[in-house]
Amino acid sequence: MVKNALPMDGQFPLVVVSHGMFGNADNQAWFAAAMARRGYVVAAINHPGTSTWSRDPDQRRQLWERPKDISRVIDYATTSPKLSDLVDPARVFVAGHSLGGFTVALLAGARYDASGLKRFCDKNPDELTCNILADWDIARTAEDIVQMEADLSDPRIKAFATFDLGGTQSFSKESLGQVRKPMLVFGAPLMDSGLKLDIESPALIQALPPKIALYIEPETLSHFDFLGQCKPGGFEILKREEPGDEIICRNGGAQRAAKHDLIIATVDGFFSRR
Secondary structure (H helix, E strand, O other): OOOOOOOOOOOEEEEEEEOOOOEOOOOOHHHHHHHHHOOOEEEEOOOOOOEOOEOOHHHHHOOOHHHHHHHHHHHHHHHOOOOOOOEEEEEEEEEEEOHHHHHHHHHHOOOEOHHHHHHHHHHOOOOHHHHHHHHOOOOOOHHHHHHHOOOOOOOOEEEEEEEOOOOHHHEOHHHHHOOOOOEEEEOOOEOOOOOOHHHOHHHHHHHOOOOOEEEEOOOOOEHHHHOOOOOOOHHHHHHHHOOOHHHHHOOOOHHHHHHHHHHHHHHHHHHHOO
């Protein structure tokens, strides 16, 4: 990677990347760099309120701003004198991990359903997503419900990729059935994050129109394999200095690198056909 390198001549597809809960733009740097090498302009952003260094509760409550963050990046990339000559506005894509996958689904046309989520959470009070959204005061007021349940889709986006998303049960099934753009969905069967796979990525696929969606579930994939490779000794360092966080680096070296290769090739193949 070369800072301030001169871009190649021509117009290229744009990919905007949305990080997970309390993550940051660097979490998927491995993906961004690989996609750039394959001919994409890539923008990875930090979402105010839900990123590593920005955890303001009021910003976090305004979860509807996450997809709007992505749309603002697309606005800039397609109109700014610095970038617009490089970006092909007819080839705009988004990808997101975990809460970033939730963000991607909203951009594709999924609609938040506050009453539907309440019914689900009343029956499943220990479910991780229910507890997180309740702790963040999501859609607690009538005004916030209106904002969360609004159409947050962006018609400029040609295709979508979700990486082991969370929050599927907050979407109305009707809205998912009306999604019309192609969506690539990765599910992680090694459930080490607290998410329950069966109510997340597979449930999303079941609700989407079958002809637009592709589901990938490699048998050894974990939620944290969508983060970067860990340095040698990373597991032990985290275990010593941040007990509990060492799970992020379990099999985080060469095994993770091989999974990254699969993810990159699959996403590139999916987007390049659009």
